[in-house]
Amino acid sequence: MKKFSAVLVGLAMVTALAACGKQxxxxxxxxxxxxxxxxxxxxxxxxxxxxxxxxxxxxxxxxxxxxxxxxxxxxxxxxxxxxxxxxxxxxxxxxxxxxxKERLKQQSIADLAAAQAGVAAAKAELATAPKGKGTAADIAAMGADVAGLEAALAEIQPLIDSGEFMAASEKAVAINDKAAAIAAEVAAVKAKKKK
Amino acid sequence: MILQRIKTGLLFAALAALFGCSEPPVPPEVQLATSQEQDLWGAGASIYAPDEYQQYLSSLNAAKDILAREQACMAVLRNYSAVAALCQDVLKQGELIDIKIATARSVEATEIARAQLSVQKKIRMVRELVENAQDKRLAVRKLVQAEVRAAEAKKMASLGRGADARKRLDEAEKDLAAVVKVIRPLIQRYADRGQVSSWRRLADDAIAESRRNGSEVILVNKVDRQLTLFRNGTAVRSFSAGLGFNYLADKLYSGDRATPEGRYQIVRKIDRSRYYRALELDYPNQEDQRRFAQAKRAGLVPKNSDIGNKIQIHGGGRSGMTYGCVSLDNPAMEYLFAEVAIGTPVIIVGTVDHDNFLSSAVRNLN
The missing domain is CATH 1.20.58 (Methane Monooxygenase Hydroxylase; Chain G, domain 1)
Structure with missing residues (x-):
């Protein structure tokens, strides 16, 4: 009887251990x-x-x-x-x-909007630049630059759509910087013309 | 009884030693190797030393497997010496990878800096060319796109994203190649020794004729944007001149905004012109007509185009662009108008100098 009890206890212990050890x-x-x-x-x-x-x-x-x-x-x-x-x-x-992801997305959207505004401002500035002799070549070069920036702007939305938010932001910032530089150049040409 | 208690105490002590008290500590190399792996990953090991890093990870995982096996043993039986040795080996591998990453990064930074410099140099060169040449056709929109990409690359390089920076610079190079493809044909003939020699002969012959006859001749040099009045073969006065929007080309048809090249003469003096005073030339001459007819046959000019006329030297300002005429500041025009008569030869050439700035630009573009 004693022997039987010992076996039972042993079995119970093994079962308990096995239960604890389930993956x-x-x-x-x-x-x-x-x-x-x-x-x-x-x-x-x-x-x-x-x-x-x-x-x-x-x-x-x-x-x-x-x-x-x-x-x-x-x-x-x-x-x-x-x-x-x-x-x-x-x-x-x-x-x-x-x-x-959302933060970067919003940032890239904001950067795109800023770049669009920057290019539009440069374009508007260019439209009011003096068209006469003495500035025509400069204006033509800047006109090509603004057209180039507009084309570059079109590359940003696909980047945003494909989740390349950082790349989109970097491009937008670079475009905006260049647009600001062109606007400043146009202003300089205008000033030159006034003199 | 006492003996029994001592026996029990010894048994407990033995069990304690067996199951816990004597457990050896995990070697510190394991933690060092783990944190080294984090650092290597952060430094870009998978990019700069992919094979070595893979090997390193295999060694590290092998060490961790052995560690786990040892930890699965009873504490008293655990032996971490193999783990420590393996981890030491891993750490050495890691140090070598670290050196390789630093070297690769340095090489990459140098290459990127060189590529950036090359792109910036080309951009600057084309910008200067556009600015100096003042020909409208040189204003190519791809140039600003190359500048934008170069700016992006600069930002990426500063953030340690070498591969991205390199990609952008490659794109900028492609943009510049497209720009050069447009620009080169426009300025190529200014680097053509045969063409320049031909212009030179034209100018020299006219000046020699002026010397022989004691007469005046006007020489217009497009590259220098200069008009010079010669008398008796000697330069009397020179003036800065404005030229056509597309002056780098030889005029072919009406509306191409190019300034013609060749030998002409003044056929009319206009005292009151829209642009102060004007000297009208006999454009088109026979050579112009021959070229136009040939171009028309070859379909190189618009179908309904004509050859054009009324090419003048006029006032109104030297620093602008015209539709093909040569423009001077009004005081210069006043002087010239008074000094020349109808029939005075006017020679318009691209350049008389083999080493002009456009030929340098062509060399650089090549």
């Missing part, structure tokens, strides 16, 4: 999904460092799962904890990615 498949799936969701929003592009951190966390958690997989008496508590952290960070990363 956290759902946690793994959920964490991977959270990381993929962040990636889907463009985390690698817009918040690259944070994306790498979350990926490293996931890799560390999966390594811990692997360690426990190889053990006789498995304990996935630490792995679950690591997965939970990675999942939380991945979810936060998704939010951060969306916010950063």
């Amino acid at each position: 956290p498949v759902e946690d793994i799936t959920a964490t991977k999904a959270a990381v993929e969701a962040a990636a889907g929003e463009g985390a690698a592009k817009y918040v690259a460092a944070d994306y790498k951190k979350v990926n490293d966390e996931l890799a560390a958690a999966l390594a811990e799962v692997k360690v426990q997989d190889e053990k006789w008496f498995k304990n996935y508590d630490k792995a679950k904890q690591l997965l939970a952290t990675a999942k939380t960070d991945a979810e936060a990363l998704k939010v951060k990615t969306i916010a950063e």
Whole structure:
């Protein structure tokens, strides 16, 4: 009877240990999904460092799962904890990615609007420039420049549409700077003409 | 009883030693290698040393695998010496990668700086050419686009985005190539020694004739934008002159805004002109008519175009663009008008100097 009880206790212990040592498949799936969701929003592009951190966390958690997989008496508590952290960070990363993406998008839209206004101002300035002799060559050159800037402006919206917000902003700023320089040149030509 | 207690105490001590108290610490190299990997990634290892970085990551992961295996053992049996050795190796690999990244970045920065300089030099050269030549056809919109791309590249390079900067500079080079493609044919003949020699002969012959006959001759040099009055073969006065919008070309038809080239003569003196005073030339001469007819046959001029006429030397200001005439400041025009008579030869040439600024520009563009 005593012997039978000992076997029963042993079996119960093994069962209990085996139950504790079940691989956290759902946690793994959920964490991977959270990381993929962040990636889907463009985390690698817009918040690259944070994306790498979350990926490293996931890799560390999966390594811990692997360690426990190889053990006789498995304990996935630490792995679950690591997965939970990675999942939380991945979810936060998704939010951060969306916010950063939106911020860059709004910035690029604002930069485009500023560039459009800058080019329009240069064009208007050019339209009122004296057309007479002495300035015609300068005006012709600046006219070509303004036309060139208008053509360059058309390259910005496709960049925004494809999510290349930083490139869009950089182009817009460069165009706006050049437009301001042309407007200043036109003003100088006008002043020259007045003299 | 006491013996039993001692035995129990020893058993607990042994178990404690076995399961916890003697657990060796994880070697510090593991943390060092992990943070080194972060730094290498941040520095762009995957871009500047991709193969080495891949190898490095494999070594680091191997070390982490062994670490995990050791941590899976009972504490007393854990031995991290292999992990420490591997991590030390990883750290050494990382240091080499770090050096490679720094070198690659430095090379890249130098290349980008060189490319930027090259693009900026070309832009400056074309800008100066446009500014000095004052020919409307040289105003090409792609030039400003090259400038915009160069500015973008500068910004990208300052942010350490070398690959992006290089791409923009390549695009700027393409824009400039398009600009050069337009500009080169317009100025090519000013670098053509045969053409320049022909202009020179035309000018020399007219000046020699002036010397022989003791007469006046007017020489208009397009590149120098200068009109010179010769008497007895000697230059008497020179004036800055304005020319056609597209003066670099030889006039071919009405409305091309080019100033004709060749030997002409004054056929009419207009005392009251829209542009102060004017000296009308006998454009088109026979050579002009022959060229026009040839161009028309070849479809090189608009279908309904005619050859044009009324090319004048007139007043109104030297610093502008005309529809093909030669313009002078009014005081210069007044002087010239008084000094020349109907029949005075007027020689209009591109240049008489093989080393003119346009020939230099052609050389530079090449």
